[in-house]
Amino acid sequence: MTSQKQKQRLAEIRALENILDGCKFDLSAVDEVWPNLYIGNVAIAQNRSALKRMGITHILNAAHAKQGSLGDESYYGTAFVYYGIPADDSGRFDISVHFRPATDFIHKALKKKNGKVLVHCIMGVSRSATLVLSYLMLRQHLTLRAAIQHVIQRRPVYPNRNFLGLLLELDTQLQRKRMVCPIL
Structure with a gap:
């Protein structure tokens, strides 16, 4: 990537971080950010009785097999459908x-x-927020900015800079695709 493109990308990431900084909510264990779609922390994820009370049927663990995350298929048994992604919250993942x-x-x-x-x-x-944002972009056809603005009206989230850059790349790809083949 050229120096000019890198500067532009960094400016775009900073603009997204400014939007994220605008969230006025305190962090809670779990929040519904889209109808029937929740973002939560490991404490709520490991509380099977609370998940059942909430009516959760499916669990996507973005910290599968990471220290502090006990959840996996054997932990949840047949009570929930489980999918694990062993993601690192890092600048290289x-x-x-x-x-x-x-x-x-x-x-x-x-x-x-x-x-x-x-x-x-x-x-x-x-x-987890990064994966939900990608869902909102890919399936609900929101731009990255619109997806972020929607989510932060319900939960404070803050994808790391690497993840924001990858979401920006996805946003660019989807915008190009929409220009060629607009949604009816």
């Missing part, structure tokens, strides 16, 4: 390879009668 599989999991779950999805990581701020 390519979470974009999980955008479409995570989106497909969420979409299929929400199409089911009474389907409710919890997407979580450790804090419920970066990895």
Whole structure:
């Protein structure tokens, strides 16, 4: 990437961070950010009785097999449909390879009668938020900016800069695709 493109990308990321900084909510264990789609932390994810009370049917763990995250298929048994992504919340991890599989999991779950999805990581701020934002972009046809603005009206989230850059790349791809083949 040229220096000019890098500067432009950094400016775009800073603009997104300014939007994220505008969230006025305090962080809670779980929040519904789209109908029947929740972002939460590991504490709520490990509370099976609370998940059942909420009506959660599907769990997407964006911190699968990471320290502090106990959840996996054996932990949840047949009470929930589980999908794990072993994502690192780092400046080097390519979470974009999980955008479409995570989106497909969420979409299929929400199409089911009474389907409710919890997407979580450790804090419920970066990895899980990134995957939910990608779902809103890919399946609900929101721009990245619109997706962020929608989510922060319900939960404080803060994807790391690497993840914001990968979401920006997805946003650019989707915008190009919409120009060629607009949604009817």
